[in-house]
Amino acid sequence: MWARFCQELAACVDLLLPPACLLCGQLLPTGLDAQSFCHACLTAMPPLSPAHCRRCAQPFPNATSNHLCGTCLKRPPSFSTVHAAGIYQGSIKDAVHQLKYRNQPTLAEPLGQILAKVITTAGSSFAPDCIVPVPLHPHRLRQRGYNQALEVARPIARELRVPLETTLLQRNRKTQQQQGLSATERRSNLRNAFVLTSKTVPRKILLIDDVMTTGETVRECCRTLVAGGVEDVQVAIIGRA
Ligand SMILES: [Zn+2]
Ligand SMILES: [Zn+2]
Structure with missing residues (x-):
């Protein structure tokens, strides 16, 4: 009734x-x-091109097969793979921009659902113990009112039926905005920017972020997680630049 x-x-x-x-x-x-x-x-949401780095998903627009990119060869990351809803262009770029800078947290729900579908159709045997969003510094969280990575992580956790873990990984200090910094500056800006709040860590983690450009934020998060004892980290992002 x-x-x-x-x-x-x-x-x-x-x-x-x-x-x-x-x-x-x-x-x-x-x-x-x-x-x-x-x-x-x-x-208008461009999917990840078939040819991309096996490790960090960097698209290779002129190649026909997957291999490792120069950055992953030179500095192997601590994550094993990256899932992406698509390339950071077209509607994906618009949606992420509105989610992040135009106070539109409702966009996280359909974006997270699209990403969850990409992860499940990848058919990987990776079964994460928990889902961890890239944390925002409390100062930026107060400014924005929400953490866009956490909002995207919610529908993914629900669809994959994996618990969400929001306290383990924290921002240690306020970092400068990555936008506009060179690759080297981005790296030193983020060094030791994250900490783990517990010595007991899950074995497998799926880390969520909105967008990956040079990948330094995600790399530093995964480095911190693996240094703390996590055995395998995979990454899922909405847009890969
Ligand atoms: Zn790579
Ligand atoms: Zn529309």
Whole structure:
């Protein structure tokens, strides 16, 4: 009785306020989840190119096969692989930008669902003990009001049925914004920026972030996790630059 009433109420709300694409505002066809993207925005989300670094997912636009990129050969990262919803271009770039800088945390739900699907269809045997979002410094968290990596991690944890762990990895100090810094500056900016709050750590972790450009943030997080005793870390991000 109550469930039927809720269904009818939801149908009335849809009639009065038809669900719209969270990105472009275009009305969504009936029956589609209210928190989703329209077909045009979804098709403008470029998937990761078939040729990319096996380790860090850096796209190789002119290559035909996967191999290791120069950076991973020179400085092997502490993570074993990176899953990406797509390339940091088109609608993916728009969505991440709005999620991060335009106070649109609701975008995290459909983005996280897309990423969860990428992870499950990868068919990897990796079974994480928990999901860890890249932490924000408390100062930046106060400014933004939410941690976009945590918001993306929520639907992934739900879809993969893996617990979310939000206290183990913390920002140790405030770092300068990575944007606009050279690769070397990014590295020294982040050195020892993260700490573990416990000596007891899970064996396998899936680390979540919104976007990966040079990858220094994710590298430093994974270095900290592995130095603390985590055996295997995989990374999942929305956009790979
Ligand atoms: Zn749209
Ligand atoms: Zn690489």
